[in-house]
Amino acid sequence: MTTPLIEMKDVVKSFGRHHILRGASLTIEKGEVTTVIGKSGEGKSVLLKHIIGLMEPDSGQILFEGKEFKTMKKAERKQLRSRFSYVFQNTALFDSMTVYENVALPLKEKGELSKKEIAERVATRMDQLDLHEIGNKFPSQLSGGMKKRVALARALVTNPEIVLFDEPTTGLDPIRKNAVHSMISDYQKKFGFTAIVVSHEIPDVFFISQKVAMLDEGQILIQGAPQDIQQSKDPIVQGFLRGMEANHDALTGLGTPTQLERRFEQEMELQKQQESNFSLMVFTVENLEEINDKVGHVAGQTMVKNFAAWLQQHLRPNDTCSRYGMAKILAVLPNTTRKDAQKVCSKLARAARGEKITDAELYPGFCFSVSAGFAEATDDSPIDTVLAAAESRENMLYAFRITK
Amino acid sequence: MSVFAGVVVEPVSATGRKTIAFIQEMGRMFIFLMHSVLHMFTLPLQFVKIITQINIIGAQSLYVVSLIGLFTGMVLGLQLYNALANFGSEGMLGTSIVHTLIKEMGPVLAAIMVTARAGSAMAAEIGIMRISEEIDALDTMQINPIRFLVSPRLAAAIISFPLLTALFDVIALFGGYLSGCKLKGLNDATYWYTVENSLVMEDINGGFLKAIVFAVIVITVCCYQGYTTHMRPNGFGAKGVSASTTSAVVMSCVLILMADFVLTAFIW
Numbered sequence: 001m002t003t004p005l006i007e008m009k010d011v012v013k014s015f016g017r018h019h020i021l022r023g024a025s026l027t028i029e030k031g032e033v034t035t036v037i038g039k040s041g042e043g044k045s046v047l048l049k050h051i052i053g054l055m056e057p058d059s060g061q062i063l064f065e066g067k068e069f070k071t072m073k074k075a076e077r078k079q080l081r082s083r084f085s086y087v088f089q090n091t092a093l094f095d096s097m098t099v100y101e102n103v104a105l106p107l108k109e110k111g112e113l114s115k116k117e118i119a120e121r122v123a124t125r126m127d128q129l130d131l132h133e134i135g136n137k138f139p140s141q142l143s144g145g146m147k148k149r150v151a152l153a154r155a156l157v158t159n160p161e162i163v164l165f166d167e168p169t170t171g172l173d174p175i176r177k178n179a180v181h182s183m184i185s186d187y188q189k190k191f192g193f194t195a196i197v198v199s200h201e202i203p204d205v206f207f208i209s210q211k212v213a214m215l216d217e218g219q220i221l222i223q224g225a226p227q228d229i230q231q232s233k234d235p236i237v238q239g240f241l242r243g244m245e246a247n248h249d250a251l252t253g254l255g256t257p258t259q260l261e262r263r264f265e266q267e268m269e270l271q272k273q274q275e276s277n278f279s280l281m282v283f284t285v286e287n288l289e290e291i292n293d294k295v296g297h298v299a300g301q302t303m304v305k306n307f308a309a310w311l312q313q314h315l316r317p318n319d320t321c322s323r324y325g326m327a328k329i330l331a332v333l334p335n336t337t338r339k340d341a342q343k344v345c346s347k348l349a350r351a352a353r354g355e356k357i358t359d360a361e362l363y364p365g366f367c368f369s370v371s372a373g374f375a376e377a378t379d380d381s382p383i384d385t386v387l388a389a390a391e392s393r394e395n396m397l398y399a400f401r402i403t404k
Numbered sequence: 405m406s407v408f409a410g411v412v413v414e415p416v417s418a419t420g421r422k423t424i425a426f427i428q429e430m431g432r433m434f435i436f437l438m439h440s441v442l443h444m445f446t447l448p449l450q451f452v453k454i455i456t457q458i459n460i461i462g463a464q465s466l467y468v469v470s471l472i473g474l475f476t477g478m479v480l481g482l483q484l485y486n487a488l489a490n491f492g493s494e495g496m497l498g499t500s501i502v503h504t505l506i507k508e509m510g511p512v513l514a515a516i517m518v519t520a521r522a523g524s525a526m527a528a529e530i531g532i533m534r535i536s537e538e539i540d541a542l543d544t545m546q547i548n549p550i551r552f553l554v555s556p557r558l559a560a561a562i563i564s565f566p567l568l569t570a571l572f573d574v575i576a577l578f579g580g581y582l583s584g585c586k587l588k589g590l591n592d593a594t595y596w597y598t599v600e601n602s603l604v605m606e607d608i609n610g611g612f613l614k615a616i617v618f619a620v621i622v623i624t625v626c627c628y629q630g631y632t633t634h635m636r637p638n639g640f641g642a643k644g645v646s647a648s649t650t651s652a653v654v655m656s657c658v659l660i661l662m663a664d665f666v667l668t669a670f671i672w
Binding site for chain 1: 448529533536537538540541543544545546547552
């Protein structure tokens with residue numbers, strides 16, 4: 001078994017009479033996005049501040065690659081901390097400095113690079129984060145989403161290996177929330193850092209995480225893959241997820257993954273009782289990363305939103321449609337055989353041709369490409385199996401290509 | 405019996421608690437000062453930041469220090485002239501002004517003016533940086549906040565305070581001349597002759613030394629109050645910042661006067 005990148009063991013932290021962490025244990029694997037969820041005031045930010053060393057635990061251990069932080073020498077601690085970056089909830093940009101000065105600050109203060117090298121590195125990062133021509137502006141002159149990106153640029157300019165995000169989407173609208181999530185996911189893949197995210201956004205944040213941990217009563221109640229958390233039978237976990245999950249997806253207005261899964265189970269019951277058929281259809285935006293790259297994350301999420309609205313109009317009233325991932329929409333089609341599902345799919349493909357479904361046509365030179373797949377649910381197969389079948393090559397129909 | 409004991413013991417223990425808290429606070433402030441002094445010399449030296457701070461603490465205070473200096477000198481000239489005239493020794497006006505100004509009023513008033521102008525701004529600025537997590541952000545970027553925020557201010561104040569004091573002294577002497585000679589009709593030559601004769605380099609140096617001590621006090625107190633805004637029990641956010649600024653100014657002024665007394669009583 002490989003040593004985890006970060007391991008917290010029974011971390012306890014109190015502020016006076018307030019016991020915030022009561023033996024929290026968490027492992028973070030290298031190169032993954034780990035999300036910490038939990039109620040407000042549970043100490044998620046405190047947990048994050050322990051990882052980066054802004055706070056020290058009253059008792060318990062924090063190990064980095066198997067070595068305890070407390071026992072490290074000063075130089076070793078410094079070297080370790082230089083591998084981290086932290087994106088604050090309220091961005092914590094320096095209001096009296098320009099955007100350029102903010103992003104350049106960590107490099108400038110280290111004094112290892114020349115002025116020219118710093119300028120080049122800052123320009124590269126700002127370009128990668130779509131921050132063009134705002135170098136001379138002050139943070140107060142920027143929109144909330146842009147500030148988040150400047151904060152991210154400042155965090156990434158030192159090429160960190162571990163980036164901590166403290167509620168990165170607080171106070172943003174659904175499109176920008178999803179844009180920030182897709183930004184974290186895309187850059188994490190691009191730069192390969194390990195991300196630790198503290199968030200309330202359920203289920204959106206599950207789409208980008210490889211691991212989710214839930215903090216409750218000062219302890220990590222459960223940690224594991226997002227689907228394991230969602231399928232957990234623990235009443236506290238289920239209560240929390242149900243409480244946090246809205247009754248529709250904020251970006252697209254479609255249903256949530258839980259609603260879709262419930263519908264799937266209902267249809268499965270009906271199938272057993274009445275021998276009716278039903279199918280599952282999956283739509284995946286194949287080139288969302290390319291879209292994000294070329295026209296930005298906000299435009300990318302707007303296209304997904306517009307596509308979802310179009311899809312809902314064109315599906316039958318009885319079909320249940322939910323967002324199931326960052327770029328994935330799933331529909332349960334009742335009373336539909338595989339053949340019927342294929343027909344529906346082809347019909348949708350035909351309807352899509354020439355229609356202005358998304359804003360893609362505004363951006364010449366690339367397309368908004370959606371793959372559609374379908375599969376009929378058979379006796380007692382779980383949703384994952386049917387989904388895998390729908391996504392298999394023989395059932396995939398590349399249909400929605402909107403180009404100019 | 406226990407109620408009686410409580411009544412007797414409580415004031416004593418409250419005094420004890422407050423004394424311990426005060427001494428602890430002083431200790432923390434001293435450690436804060438030591439860190440700031442240490443980081444003044446850690447490489448790379450922060451020349452640009454020091455010059456920026458000299459501009460804020462020193463250059464931008466020139467106008468207000470000159471104005472206060474002029475009026476202080478004029479008031480001293482008037483009052484001392486009237487007092488001395490009672491004994492027929494108006495000729496000693498220059499000497500009296502020199503003794504009052506150079507060793508006492510120059511450094512003290514210059515320091516109090518800078519506290520009001522730059523010290524309060526410093527406490528508020530650092531306080532806002534603290535509550536908006538900018539100081540935590542410095543920490544996460546491996547930038548020492550004391551080195552980044554306090555050391556350049558301390559260096560700049562140590563350079564600026566004696567210079568501002570010198571300017572204050574010169575303008576106040578001129579103010580004394582205006583009211584003593586031009587308003588009250590004292591002979592110009594007598595005034596400047598007595599001023600020149602009573603000025604001793606030792607006194608001027610003493611005034612400068614006081615100015616340096618006051619610089620250290622003002623910067624330490626104002627920056628410390630701003631830096632620890634989040635730890636104040638009596639207010640968070642904007643209220644915390646306002647409380648920090650108030651106590652920074654009040655504490656600086658009190659400590660300036662206390663230090664002035666100590667330095668005068670035991671050194672000169």
